[in-house]
Amino acid sequence: MINQQRLLDTFLALVQIDSESYQEGNFHAEMVSRLKKLGCSVFVDKAGKKMGSTAPGNIVASLKGSVPGKPFILSAHMDTVSPGKAIKPCVKKDRVTSDGTTILGADDKAGIAIILEILHVLKEQKMPHPGVEVVLTLCEEMGMHGAKNLDYSKIKGKDGLILDNESIEDLLVRGPGKYNFNVKIEGVSAHAGVCPEKGISALDVLTKAMSLMKHGRVDAETVCNFGVISGGRITNAVLSELSLQGEVRSLNAKKLEKQLKHMKDCFAKAAKAFTKKVDGKIIKPKITIDAPKSYAAQNLPKSCPGVKLALAAARKHGVALKAIACGGGCDANVMFEKGLLLPNIGVGVEKCHSTEEYLILKDFYKAADIVLDTLLSYHG
Template identity: 30%
Template sequence: MPLQPERLADIFVRLCEIDSPSRREGRLAAFLRGLFATEFKAEILEDASAAATGSDTGNLVVRIGGDGELPPLFFNCHLDTVEPARGVRVHRSGETFTSAGATVLGADDKAGIAMLVELARSLKEDGGPRPPLEFIFTTCEEIGLLGAKNLDFRLLRARAGFALDSAGIDLAVIAAPASNHFTARVRGLAAHAGLHPEKGVSAIQLIARAIAELPWGRLDPESTANIGLIGGGKATNIVPDLAWVEGEVRSHSRELLARHTTAIEEHFRDVLVSHGSLPAGISGPSVFSARLEFDFVEQFPTMRLVDDALPVARLKRAATLLNRPLACTVAGGGSDANIFNSHGFPTAILGIGMTDVHTTDESITLTSMVRTTQLLRALLEV
């Protein structure tokens, strides 16, 4: 039986209108539990990740039976949405869905979830042979892939699969960069800005100098860097003794990622050595030197699928079956797929047609959702 577009549209709207901002995915998880248990008698497992993520639910693994002679496949979507995401109401104009208010729509990633529901329903109606399926619904993806990072991978029977979480249509992301998140804190010397500013060392001035002298944006064909947050100071009449920035470095090369991160730290230190000191007498009995606290953590590792990896090979066969083009691309962002691949579960990311994600202009068309769901079905037939 063919897909039912209006049924897909209905479940999409219903999912979008269940609020699920990061760490508050519990209502959506409960809805999916009920749906899959009632309609498919699915086995539903929840891991213990909530203790680590701070979410009000763990990750869910939904098992839907199939031909036990065939190797199982998994599909992954995340449950959470970025803010503003409370009180979402969906507006439909023809085939296009947008938010009816001042919130995001939530197509990222509820369009993917809706497609999986329609996929399962259509497969149930057809009743033909297919591999066993696992739907993996993760929490807290939007705030650092926390659900995937704390997923109990022992729950998975499938060894390879697909993440439905990218813009575009008829495309698969097969490579994505690693990312380091860094924080630089500069500690200067406070002084009264009107009475004796020469006795102070401005942490804001030092951190501004360091930022201004460093390259940002695209560093090389494989790497980028950005400062996203900045703060410091206490009042306008105090030479600020503390300033901080947070940023990130991304690269498809782990060597370049390490090199660029180290270069940023070393430049901050060089600026403090050159401009962050006051001689004895002005600063007190001894020379004062500003201090740097620099920390970084890996947000996510690289992913790169080879041409003969199961997801890539299956996608190419599915595209041939559907007689449609399929682009395999390299992305600049990270997703749950980075984590799955790092644990030895080859995972390609599928474009599902959403646009303007992470904004209140977010939208998706029913045609895009149907077209992607057709691809999902084809993946099970090749």
């Protein structure tokens, strides 16, 4: 049913239109034009302007269904990581690679090519099908900024698929939620040679907090890490200021909140431990914590249509698709928080985010068949 040659041609054309994050303008225009030609009504939100992208916004394109019910969502992201300029795809016997100087851009243009091919098939084969809602986002690679600023009021569907995973045997149904965790510790400076006891070392406060804190692998579902530390200029003064950046992730929303509170408590206890009286005056460390939520955890029920139907469609095509958890975040996490149930399906890509990225042709074609069958079996 899928036209493999056309699918490949579409893919090769898409990767040759540059769209590194924040510079998706030309690619965006091409998508709007192609989606309209394929019979969709196209809405563009204002997210792009807000984020400083050369594209005006995310795309929500709707194709009317010929059977009643809610539309089925197919989503992918338009941006690529760098180096993603002037990509020259090389078609080999069983795969497509870049020329080695750039990424290939199959993440996520393989997903977009599949979505466009499915719209072609629906148009020319006149088969009964549910409505389709195509959601193409900006700036996913920079922290899902497109999905975070998407105008969800324009989306009518609830179930669907995100096409943004590597292996066609993996269906991502759970992903961790994440907080960034930035701490500034201000101690009290004092001459290290003359009166160190009159100061409070920011380093002492930090080591105390860390000795109280569960970090690294916290439990089977939760991890916490500090990866950046900076502070200090001279050796003959008590270290008066230090900053630390880290993150906490958990597959379990409650555990994520609990660990975040625990981390804050540890710093508060450490600050208390170093509060003291010097020359009749109370001095204490000042701790400033900035912990913005990066994204929420995704936890799709096994019974939701996107998961159930994709597993069945894969079986039909001889692919042992497994519903699994992943360690990172993607648009699916952000959209889950907004009520959309979108497992993330693989499209046959390997070594994403590197100049060795490649697309396995037989898996790419199979993924297209699986996504099409999943869509056709949906009765929203």
